[in-house]
Amino acid sequence: MTFSIVARCAQSGQLGVAISSSSPAVAARCARAQAGTGAVSSQNVTNPELGPLMLDRMASGARAAEAVAAARDGDTDPEYRQLLAIDARGTTSVHSGPKALGIWTSAEGRDCAAGGNMLKNDGIPAAMVAAFEAAEGTLGDRLIAAMKAGLAAGGEAGPVHSAGLLIVDKQSWPYADLRVDWLDEACPIAALSDLWKLYRPQADDYVTRALNPSGAPSYGVPGDA
Known part of the structure; x- marks a missing residue:
């Protein structure tokens, strides 16, 4: 009940996942990424344990194919799983x-x-891959373009209700972790796109606030100096 894309930006080294589903809160269960290591999705009849397992294998030096094989072979019900890794x-x-x-x-x-x-x-x-390869801009921009292309090509057999975007850069925490956990009528991919447009100009500032608070820009909210 899901479609997703895992990807890397060759220029920045960022890694990310974008995902959507008719089920609620799909990104919370399925999307995982680790800076300098990889990005994965564990979906279909989901076993959330398999995402961290794939990342652990890649962190130990395994390639994506080896990590996916380890998750598949270590699972009791691999015939129900769909696993993606980069x-x-x-x-x-x-x-x-x-x-x-x-x-x-x-x-x-x-x-x-x-x-x-x-x-x-x-x-x-295939439409999602083509859109990602053709898109310009940041990794987040390209992942959103891929999700929109997937939806335009038909998406799920029924309506989607949740979506998520997870990107890691150089730090141990996510560069962006944006989720639309449930929308009944509106499109969660469109809502995720709007959320990314809002967050994108501030993403680097949140890294600065963590690493160099004295050099961080204003939060732009009432009461902020």
Whole structure:
């Protein structure tokens, strides 16, 4: 009940995941990333344990394919899982078990991989990869472009209700971790795009506030000096 993309920015080294689903709070369960290591999604009939497992393997030097294989082979029900991974080198891997739901498929491209289940059609991941490769701007901009392309190509068989964007840079904490956990009528991908447009100009400032508070810009709220 999900479609997602994992990706790397070759220029900045940032890694990220964008994801959407008809289920609530999909990013909280499925999306994981670690700076300098990789970005992953563990979706379909989700086992949230597999995301950290893949990242741990990549942090120990494994490539994306090795990390996905370890998660698949270590799980008791791999036939239900869909796993996507990209490592810090930009290599990707996807596992889609034969009991993934509905129409399921995946596509891999330059510095990205996309996959989904319960899709409207089997061309959606390829459309997401093409949009990511063609898009300009920051990693967040390109991930949002991919999600919009996936939705325009058909998205899920039913309406999506949640979406998320997770990006890591050089620090141990996320550069951006934006979530739309449930919208009943409005489109969560459009809402996530608006949220990213709001957050993007401030993202570097939040890093500065953590590392160099005396040099941080004003918060721009009442009472701030």
